[in-house]
Amino acid sequence: MKKETINPKFKTPEGYFENFEESIFLRIAEEKFPKQTGFTVPKNYFESFDDRILNRATHKKPKVLPLFKKQYLGYVAAIAACTVLLISIFNKQEISSADFNSIDSASISSYIEDGNLDVDIEDVMAILDTDELGSLDFQDEIFSQENLEEYLIQRIDDNDFINEE
Amino acid sequence: MVEEKELVNALQQEEAREAAFRELVSQYKERLYWQIRRMVLDHDDADDVLQNTFIKIYRNIGSFKGESKLHTWMYRIAANESITFLNKKARQKNISWEQVKDGAAKKLESDVYFEGDKIQLLFQKAIASLPEKQQLIFTMKYFDDHTYEELSEILETSVGGLKSSYHIAVKKITEFIKTHNETL
Helix, strand or coil, X not given: CCCCCCCCCCCCCCCHHHHHHHHHHHHHHHHCCCCCCCECCCCCHHHHHHHHHHHHHHCCCCCCCCCCCHHHHHHHHHHHHHHHHHHHHHHHHHHHHCCHHHCCHHHHHHHHHXXXXXXXXXXXHHHCXXXXXXXXXXXXXXXXXXXXXXXXXXXXXXXXXXXXC | CCCHHHHHHHHCCCCCHHHHHHHHHHHHHHHHHHHHHHHHCCHHHHHHHHHHHHHXXXXXXXXXXXXXXXXXXXXXXXXXXXXXXXXHHHHHHCCCHHHHHHHHHHHHHHCCCECCCHHHHHHHHHHHCCCHXXXXXXXXXXXXXXXXXXXXXXXXCCHHHHHHHHHHHHHHHHHHHHHHCCCC
């Protein structure tokens, strides 16, 4: 019986045996990975895709005529920038020259009535001490007897008095 | 199924273009969708990128010279569009690519279009942690079963470079999963 001999003409790629273990390790690692992603798509997504994309692809864009010629755009932009700058400077000056006395009381009242000033009695007490509260100069027309009575009728509940110790 | 060569010819003729494009969309929409979805993870984002991919194909088919195969060219456009989309998202939100990917992977937990189990979720998070090129190579090789030679044409990278990137990706994913889940 003739013995099989190793054919000396067979060759392997360079570094094949050196990298063999690494390749096997990677194959084993890979086999443990999930085969599915778990991703799904909405119902009929692929069925409706063809029409959607065809509409989008073949949709002809309307030709847009430029409002200004390119050569004038620079001037327009410069004028716009100057206008914005002047308006902002003018507004800043106006704000800085305003003080509390220049605001009329009707504006302050409507500001508070609109609910923009969210301050309750606790806040006022925290800001002002007893002496300052005593020295406040209320105008008679605001806190007249008539106004106080009206305020009490509207705001004070009978139960407030009952519950008072 | 219409042969690729015939399809290219039809796509380059004005009167046959629309019908040929419909055929092209029909043949490739799912393959391209899944390639994109594995990169961007979210369905709506994948839909946007898929539409952009086909629009680009439609607008540029006239200049397609047939130096590569049509499907190779389309896979390349889809890959580029996916990466462009993610980079744009990162720029708009002023965050890094890694943060975009990390955010997208975390969103999968409550995504109605993700029905994966705990391991599949972890697997997606591990893939999302890879750099963009490795992620692209890994997903296209592992899920789409492209050969290294095909990938080399699509991504215009050498076979040796692809093998090396793929192996590094597998190692990183294995490490990621090991540190986050001992059971795998």
